[in-house]
Amino acid sequence: MSKNRDSNDSRARALLLRVFFRTLAILMLFTVILFNFKSSLQVYSVMSLASTMNSLDSDSLAAYGLLYDIIFFFCVLIAIHIIWSGIITVSTRSPWFPLKSKNQKELYWMLFVVLNITCLIAVNSYFFPTSLVSYFRHTPVSEPLVWGGLASFLVISFYRGLFHLTTKSVALCISLLLIAGVLSPFISISQTRAQAQKDPNIIILGIDGLRPDHLKYLGADPKIAPNLNRVLDSMTVYKNAYTPQGRTYVAWMSLLTGKYPVNNGIRFNLAPPEMVNKTLPFIELLKERGYNTTYAIDERRFNQIDSSYGFNNTVGPKAGAADALISGLGDLPYLNILLLHPYSSYILPYLYNNRAYGKAYSPIAFNKAVIESLAHEAPNFLALHYCQLHWPYTSKDFISQPLENWDGNYNHYMYKEMIRSVDKQVADLFARLSQEGMLDDAIVYIISDHGESFKLPTFKTPVPQNLKAFPKTKSWGHGTNILDQQQSLILLARAEFKNGTVVTPAQKIDGLYSLVDIVPTLVSSLAISSTGISSASASRLNTASFDGITLPWTAEQVSHQRYVVVESSVPVKSINKSFIDKKEVMSETASNYEVRDDGKAYMRTKNYIELIAKKQRAIYFQNWQLSLLPDYDSPVLLNTATNEIYDTDNYRGDFNWQPMMRALCSQYKEDPGFDPHASCTEFIISHNTRN
Amino acid sequence: MKRGWYRLSPTSALLTIGVTVLLLLNANAMYQDYLYTKEIRTSTPSGSSLAERYLILGGWPASKEHDFVSSDIDYPIRVNSNNASQKERE
Numbered sequence: 001m002s003k004n005r006d007s008n009d010s011r012a013r014a015l016l017l018r019v020f021f022r023t024l025a026i027l028m029l030f031t032v033i034l035f036n037f038k039s040s041l042q043v044y045s046v047m048s049l050a051s052t053m054n055s056l057d058s059d060s061l062a063a064y065g066l067l068y069d070i071i072f073f074f075c076v077l078i079a080i081h082i083i084w085s086g087i088i089t090v091s092t093r094s095p096w097f098p099l100k101s102k103n104q105k106e107l108y109w110m111l112f113v114v115l116n117i118t119c120l121i122a123v124n125s126y127f128f129p130t131s132l133v134s135y136f137r138h139t140p141v142s143e144p145l146v147w148g149g150l151a152s153f154l155v156i157s158f159y160r161g162l163f164h165l166t167t168k169s170v171a172l173c174i175s176l177l178l179i180a181g182v183l184s185p186f187i188s189i190s191q192t193r194a195q196a197q198k199d200p201n202i203i204i205l206g207i208d209g210l211r212p213d214h215l216k217y218l219g220a221d222p223k224i225a226p227n228l229n230r231v232l233d234s235m236t237v238y239k240n241a242y243t244p245q246g247r248t249y250v251a252w253m254s255l256l257t258g259k260y261p262v263n264n265g266i267r268f269n270l271a272p273p274e275m276v277n278k279t280l281p282f283i284e285l286l287k288e289r290g291y292n293t294t295y296a297i298d299e300r301r302f303n304q305i306d307s308s309y310g311f312n313n314t315v316g317p318k319a320g321a322a323d324a325l326i327s328g329l330g331d332l333p334y335l336n337i338l339l340l341h342p343y344s345s346y347i348l349p350y351l352y353n354n355r356a357y358g359k360a361y362s363p364i365a366f367n368k369a370v371i372e373s374l375a376h377e378a379p380n381f382l383a384l385h386y387c388q389l390h391w392p393y394t395s396k397d398f399i400s401q402p403l404e405n406w407d408g409n410y411n412h413y414m415y416k417e418m419i420r421s422v423d424k425q426v427a428d429l430f431a432r433l434s435q436e437g438m439l440d441d442a443i444v445y446i447i448s449d450h451g452e453s454f455k456l457p458t459f460k461t462p463v464p465q466n467l468k469a470f471p472k473t474k475s476w477g478h479g480t481n482i483l484d485q486q487q488s489l490i491l492l493a494r495a496e497f498k499n500g501t502v503v504t505p506a507q508k509i510d511g512l513y514s515l516v517d518i519v520p521t522l523v524s525s526l527a528i529s530s531t532g533i534s535s536a537s538a539s540r541l542n543t544a545s546f547d548g549i550t551l552p553w554t555a556e557q558v559s560h561q562r563y564v565v566v567e568s569s570v571p572v573k574s575i576n577k578s579f580i581d582k583k584e585v586m587s588e589t590a591s592n593y594e595v596r597d598d599g600k601a602y603m604r605t606k607n608y609i610e611l612i613a614k615k616q617r618a619i620y621f622q623n624w625q626l627s628l629l630p631d632y633d634s635p636v637l638l639n640t641a642t643n644e645i646y647d648t649d650n651y652r653g654d655f656n657w658q659p660m661m662r663a664l665c666s667q668y669k670e671d672p673g674f675d676p677h678a679s680c681t682e683f684i685i686s687h688n689t690r691n
Numbered sequence: 692m693k694r695g696w697y698r699l700s701p702t703s704a705l706l707t708i709g710v711t712v713l714l715l716l717n718a719n720a721m722y723q724d725y726l727y728t729k730e731i732r733t734s735t736p737s738g739s740s741l742a743e744r745y746l747i748l749g750g751w752p753a754s755k756e757h758d759f760v761s762s763d764i765d766y767p768i769r770v771n772s773n774n775a776s777q778k779e780r781e
Contacts, residue, residue: 037721041728042749097702107706114713121717129753135720137751138758328749359750398745398754408769410744579737579744 016089019109024085026113031081034332038132065599069322069350073329076347080334088112091154093161112157119154122147124333127340130359130398132331185342193437199289199379200496201442202522203433204255206385207422208248208299209478210448212241212491214419217508225419227427232446232493234502238551241492241513242620246450246479247569249303251515252385255447256280256305258519258546260565262668267612268570269302270593272602282519283310283381289526292375298355298366299387304600311383313373316366317354321601326350327357336360342369355387358394363425371432380438385449386425388418391477391580395421411476411578412454439497443525445518446493450478453486455578471632473645476577479569482618482627485640488566490515494551504553511558512620514565516548524550560622563663568616613673619664626660628668633677635661658683724751727760741766 092109099105118141125134125142136142162171194201207228216222216229217237244254245261253266257280261267266276283293287310295305296315301323306314317323330336330351338344339360345352353366363386374380388395393414400420406413426446433439455474475481482488492513495502523546547565552558570592574584592607603611618627623641626648637646637657648657665680675681699707731743738744742759745752752759759766 037725040725041746041751099702100700101703104700104703104706107703107710110710111706111713114710114717118713118717121720129755129758130750132749132751134751134753135717135724137753138761139720141716141720331749392748394745394748394750398750398752398757398759399741400754400756403766406741406766408767410738410741410768413741413766581737 016093019092020085020089023088023109023113024081027081027085027088030117031077031332034133035329037135038331041132063321063595063599064597066321066595069318069320069599070325073322073326073348073350077332077335080338084116084334087158088116090161090165091157094157094164096157096160112154115150116154119147119150120333120337122150124336128336128359128396130394130396131333131336133333181343182341193435194374194376194380194440195437196441197290197379199291199526201380201382201438202286202291203380203382203438203442204384204445204447204518205426205429206252206383206447206449207389207426207491208385208387208449209389209415209452210419210422210491211451211486212239212448212489213486214416215491224416225423227423227430228446231426231430232491234506235444235446235493235495236505236551236553237491237493237508238513239508239510241447241490241515242488242564242566243448243450243490243515244565245567245569246487247302248385248387248449249305250569251449252303252305252383255515255518256282256309256383258282258516258548260514260516260547260667261567262565262671263547267567267615268603268608270304270601270603272605272608274605275608278309280310282523286381287312290378291381292378293381293383294370294373295383296366296370296373297385297387298353298361298363299390300354301356303385315353315369315373317352317356318349320350320599321595322599323350323354323356327354330357331359345369355390358388358392359396361388361396363388363421364428367425367429367432370429371436374436374438376436384429386422388422388425389415389452393418409454409456409578412456415452415454434500439500442497443522444495444497446491447515447518448490449515451485451487451489452478453481453484456486471629471636471645473638477580480571482566482568482616483625483629483636483638483645485625492517494521509552509555509558511552511560512562512564512622513551514548516546517551518548520546520548521551562621563660564620565664565667566618566620570611571614609672612671613676615671617664617668617671617674619660619667621660624655624657624660626657626664628664628675628679630673630676633679635679723761731760737768739768741768744768 088109092105092112095105095108099108118136121133122136122141124131125136125139126144126147128134129137134142140146159171159175162174166174212218214220214224215232216225217232217239222229243251245251245267247269249269249271250261250266253264253276254261257264264277286293292313293311294313294315295309295311297303297305298316300317300319304319305311306319327350330348335348335351336359339348339352342352342365351357351360353361353369355361355366370382370384374382391411393411395418399414399417405416430439433442453475455476471483472481473483475484475487478487480487492515494504496504549559549562570589572585572589574581574588592603592611593601594604595601614630616627616629618625620640623639625638625640627636627638629636632647635648635657637648637651637655638644639655646653648661651657661680661683665675665683668674669680728746731740731746733739733743735743738747742752746760
């Protein structure tokens, strides 16, 4: 009898395994069908993107870090299929009604497979309407009552099968573990508010690509960003602020070092590590004073600041070359649903809290992760950057703007739509900061890293005055053209908070400012001196080496004799267009970059140095901009107040631009390939001759 | 006389119908999406409407409230004509 029992047991196990592997095969086939379905909907599939990556050399594609990330991702995919197959297999072990024949059992199994698939797509369609595989969107199947009922039925079926296969105590243990695992991140244990510290919290909130002319203080409709406008109404806003370069990583490094790119050495996004000094003296100094430092950003494709730059914490997706590929492959229903849970950051690090994978990005979840990184027993330095305003403007929900706001400009329309989303994210952030007590004693800055040009008709083309030829003054995007003021003008505002209320003046201040002014101002605000800090920090902290100034609090403190420097980034034709074709961008730029063993993409060192020579460089003084352009043989002078543009050879006005020229030439004289038309040399010679 | 038809039990019939209905539900929904994209797709590589451009960029143009592909709302993308009075070099 025991032999019969053993034989029955082994037959049952064999049957179970057969069902499991059959289920696994069907689910994998389903995934393949989904990939093909997505390809049929899109003009460009991920595989064509992969083929474009052929322009990368084989060493890059074989980089250990990149291979590891891709293999890890596929292992996670396979693991999900295995677990899901196990769940379906268990669910069919205790049928709801008697099954008399083998045929009925097979049909019952097939029904459960298809029910699972249908439920999965229905849930995906409800939560992620912009997902390409949400084909049940706006059908009754995607209604919460329908998929909720279906999901409940499947869960109960699973438990019936589990009880059938195991003992009640084992089933109970598994249930408790599942419930604890699923629910624990959402159970907030009430924490005490942040304790009072001797130093204030410092919060620098960056909003990628935010144009100040879309804000109320520069005359825009206040309804575009009501929450942000309300906060800015109570802050000191510096009206004429410029980014040192219209690229996120470069702008942030200039901010964190207080130095222009030409002086801190970081000239492009994805700068190779040997060209970057990752030691940030100001961050080291803050840590020495007991600060908990955090850098948070919701997209890491072009900004690789992380803990290796000295921050205690980083929040956001993983940085690496695999990001583009995995984001393209990642639009699968089970992955999207998993991304609803914070623990998915461990298994899907490229997709969780990644704005670049907009279909599943939750601005609120990102804010929660940021708040969780803050310390309650120490002052915090939080550098935080929101990227929703960056192209391609994808999100979980599509537009809500009415048709009458459509003007045919896709990028600008989507940009305005995303301003709404960022605005809500800012409101949520401030509510959470206040709740945690982080605004009881805080210095807050709100900035943008660069503007964004949409070739809007409202931004008038400069009027040429006796120009030999007209330089290009309007371009798409950011960092591509320093004559296009829409790209370089940014938001720069600050306030001090005590007990959750702003205690500094609400005002708009004229003058010229730059992101490099923030760190020198913080050093001054914290009254940091050489006493009380280590000799290493004191030697690093040499205020004379800052390019920035201390931001004024009153109009009387404003200096109108100040220069601000701006430079352009990599001249990429394929991004200087209204429609950015990813394949075209990859083809044009891939040869400039390589993937190294850490799995990250970096600009090649040789290209880095060569591309510096192609930069446009400009200096601002009061309402004048003087630019040296590689493709224009004389300096270009632009009056930002009257919008008149000149070349200096033919300028006959009263303004004395020569000191600007001297300052610009002095700033960049060591730059490789600077001044190919010898404008500085000729200027110095003619100036010396006159003297 | 032998019956020529395979006799299904009610349970088997219901299970078969259930599986078939669900498969058709999924297949039909996928096919509808495919047809919608064919309708809005034009010969312009960058897309000639808001919905088409969004699809090209990898997302389906739908919000929780509205599916722009299946509706008749058309947001055409404006193509700038060259302005002869502008002397900008391209």
